[in-house]
Amino acid sequence: MSESEPLDVERIREDFPILEREFRGEQLVYLDNAATSQTPDPVVDAISHYYRHTNANVHRGLHHLSQEASIAYEEAHDRVAEFIGAEGREEVVFTKNATEAVNTVAYAWGLAELGPGDEIVLTEMDHHATLVTWQQLAKKTGADVKFIRVDEEGYLDVDHARELITDDTAMVSMIHVSNTLGTINPVEAIGEIAHDHDALYFVDGAQSVPHMPVDVQAMDADFFAFSGHKMCGPTGIGVLYGKERLLEEMQPYLYGGMMIEKVTYEDSTWHDLPWKFEAGTPVIAQGIALAEACDYLDDIGMENVQRHGEELAEYAYDRLSEFEDIDILGPPGDDRAALVSFNLDGVHAHDASEILNEYAVAVRAGDHCTQPLHDKLGIPSSTRASFYIYNTKAEVDKLVAALDEARQLFA
Structure with a gap:
């Protein structure tokens, strides 16, 4: 599929047989993609082919496998x-x-480079994976942690970033797209300030x-x-990109086989x-x-993936906005990534999720690993619907209909 073409969603869904599952007579509507996407047959086949035909350890044997x-x-x-636009394999761990990718930088770079007087700047919308990692590293090194504010609409306050980031700042770490608010952050602008x-x-x-084209060099x-x-891949694998000169300077923090050249x-x-x-x-198979x-x-086209997800998020935002008793978190519908977090008045997010589950609508409820952000917003949790290449507007409509059932149940 070329870029800038509508997705053939029905064709794409054929690659995801799990979407045909039914629960209590209701076909699955999977809207928990921000947590984990489903895995298409070609990726499953790649795993199977490795284990069936090529299974062997790497960099250690001279035999064919x-x-x-x-x-x-x-x-x-x-x-x-x-x-992702890296220069080569040397920059991809x-x-x-x-x-684990965040922890690799925190411990391989941070322990050696940070100390009292150094500052780490994060954002108030950061995921626990980064927030907790840098927070705990700061405790070990004596560095200070500061947070860029999130405004009332769910955007980062760039002017506040300019105030916080100083010559004492050693690391600025931020989320590209908020997994709770759907905010697409101005990473290039913040990076330039850093x-x-x-x-x-x-x-x-x-x-x-x-969900979108990414170029780490740009x-x-x-x-x-x-x-x-x-991103349609398997569990058990993540990626750390690092500029080659930085990775060369860093010392590893995990030791053992394969990572060594010479041992005495x-x-x-x-x-x-x-x-x-x-x-x-x-993680060979992964x-x-x-x-x-x-x-x-890439066969679908990342611009197509982005457009489809953002269109679904805008449609969901508009549908949910029809109801005065639904509070939506984050930016307007036409300026967000492929997710919508919300709360239904008088219904706890966990209760809403349980009722949606009765209609086979799978969403996420809780703080989405952004507990400090929820505390800032004054809410204990939220319900999140997140979309991907195989979701449809009809599934959004089913979400809205199931929420109406929750509304009536708790009226």
Whole structure:
């Protein structure tokens, strides 16, 4: 499919047989994609093919299977690098998830570089994966943590960012797309402010890479993290992008096999990038399958993916806005990514989710790993509907109809 064409959603849904499941006579409406997307048959087939035909450890054997697996695993790094605009495989480290990618930078870079007087700047909408990691690292190093404000409409206050980021700032870390508000943040602008003060810049792309074209070089990110399981890939794999010069300077914080070059009883030296950060048997099948997921999304066209998700989010925003007793979090419907978080007056988010589940509508309820943001908003939790390439406006209508049942039940 070429860019800027409407998605053939019915054709795409054929690749996701799980969407045909029924519960109590109701066909599944899966609207929990911000947590985990479903996995298409070509990606499942890639995993199966590896285990059926190529299963062997990588970089350790001279036999045919090991050579085949090693080539496929290395080429997976190349494919992911191409997908996000990295210069090459040296800048792409496979981890087990985005959280581990953040921790890799925090402990491999932060422990060595941060100390009292240094500042880490985050945002009030950051996911726990980044917020908690940098918060706890600051406690270990004596660094201070500051937070860029979120305004009443759910946007980052860029003027406040300019005030917070100073020559004492060592790291600015922010989420690209809010998994709660749907806000698409101005990463290039914030990154420029960070670099003007010689600070490094980390972008959490867990909610952006699955939904829009991403070019890490264009945004000039020093580090960038995302997960495979939110972008049609398998669970158990994440990606850390880092500028090659920074990864070269950093020391690994996980040690063991594969990441070493030479070992003596007295000392060890490290393998080339990216392998020095991939200790032990790596995520071989997952990496190969993630490369297949990149192919799958590119065949659809990331601009098409983005447009479809944002159209569904705007439609859901408009439908939910018809009701005075529904409070929607975040920016207007025409300026958000592919999700809508909301609360129905008088109904706890968990209760709403349970009732929606009775109609086979799968959503997420809770604080979405943004508990401080919910505290700031003065709410304990929210209900989140998040969309992807296989969702339809008819499914949004079913969500709205099921919410009406919840409304009547709690009236």
